[in-house]
Amino acid sequence: MIKQAIIPLAGLGTRLLPLTSVFAKELLPINGKPGLEYILDECFEAGIKEIIFIISDKKKMIKDYFYNDTFYKKILKKKKDIRILKEYKKILKYKKMIKFVYQNKPLGTGDAVMKTKKHIKSNHFLMLLPDDLIVKNNCSKEMINVHKKHKSSVMASMTVNKKTVSRWGIYKLSKKLSKNNYKIEDVIEKPKIKDAPSNKAVIGRYILPKKIFSEIKDLKPGKGGEIHITDAIQNLIKKNNLFVAHNFKGKYLDCGTLHGYINSTLEISKL
Ligand code: UTP
Numbered sequence: 001m002i003k004q005a006i007i008p009l010a011g012l013g014t015r016l017l018p019l020t021s022v023f024a025k026e027l028l029p030i031n032g033k034p035g036l037e038y039i040l041d042e043c044f045e046a047g048i049k050e051i052i053f054i055i056s057d058k059k060k061m062i063k064d065y066f067y068n069d070t071f072y073k074k075i076l077k078k079k080k081d082i083r084i085l086k087e088y089k090k091i092l093k094y095k096k097m098i099k100f101v102y103q104n105k106p107l108g109t110g111d112a113v114m115k116t117k118k119h120i121k122s123n124h125f126l127m128l129l130p131d132d133l134i135v136k137n138n139c140s141k142e143m144i145n146v147h148k149k150h151k152s153s154v155m156a157s158m159t160v161n162k163k164t165v166s167r168w169g170i171y172k173l174s175k176k177l178s179k180n181n182y183k184i185e186d187v188i189e190k191p192k193i194k195d196a197p198s199n200k201a202v203i204g205r206y207i208l209p210k211k212i213f214s215e216i217k218d219l220k221p222g223k224g225g226e227i228h229i230t231d232a233i234q235n236l237i238k239k240n241n242l243f244v245a246h247n248f249k250g251k252y253l254d255c256g257t258l259h260g261y262i263n264s265t266l267e268i269s270k271l
Pocket residue numbers: 008009010011012013014015016054103105106107108109111112129130131256
């Protein structure tokens with residue numbers, strides 16, 4: 001059973017500057033609620049019991065957001081406000097589920113994942129990238145079902161415009177295993193258009209095996225000098241570990257760019 005999730009939050013968020021010069025992008029409101037809470041709601045509804053946040057000293061405000069009990073208690077003593085009480089209870093619920101680990105140098109997503117090693121208990125765990133919101137259908141829940149069915153690792157997949165492949169991890173897929181699920185033959189981090197094996201892209205939901213940690217340990221820096229989780233996954237696939245690409249049903253919203261962030265607010269307000 002998948003009961004643990006990890007969420008890398010230690011990146012610099014340069015594409016959202018100047019907002020991110022003083023603020024954690026994951027706390028920016030999307031239709032009145034921090035983007036990160038949509039991710040937490042998805043985890044909770046998918047049956048996740050423990051969530052590990054990878055933050056940095058610069059992103060400490062994320063921890064503060066969940067550890068502000070005294071402030072809430074003071075306000076609630078003065079004001080018997082039902083809305084504030086509800087928000088407080090929600091924050092408390094998540095506080096109990098979250099553990100924090102630190103990655104103070106953003107050396108890449110693979111390095112971020114490595115920081116969670118000693119907390120992972122079972123053979124597989126879920127990873128969610130908070131810039132990638134998926135609404136309307138719970139993608140994590142779908143992926144946990146795919147994991148149960150195929151006893152495999154799983155990654156979310158979406159068709160993207162061919163001209164944009166160099167922004168994504170791109171799959172080479174082989175046979176169809178079941179409806180919306182394909183065996184992954186290879187995955188390449190941000191390929192040039194001419195080298196891309198398809199226009200099927202990795203979206204930020206992964207069910208990863210515990211053995212990913214020993215693979216990351218041996219990785220050399222890849223594209224842009226970073227340690228990429230995609231490179232560790234590529235090595236595991238080469239060693240015949242089954243990874244399944246799942247075409248999710250929900251709507252994908254990219255919150256990592258200013259245009260995408262603004263669009264997310266518009267889209268979610270229509271739901
Ligand atoms: P990105 O590279 O897409 O986002 O990382 P970023 O670094 O935050 O933002 P830009 O590219 O500078 O605008 C994907 C996810 O992985 C986390 C980020 O916080 C983001 O959620 N990440 C990335 C880490 O936790 N550590 C890293 O070293 C790199």
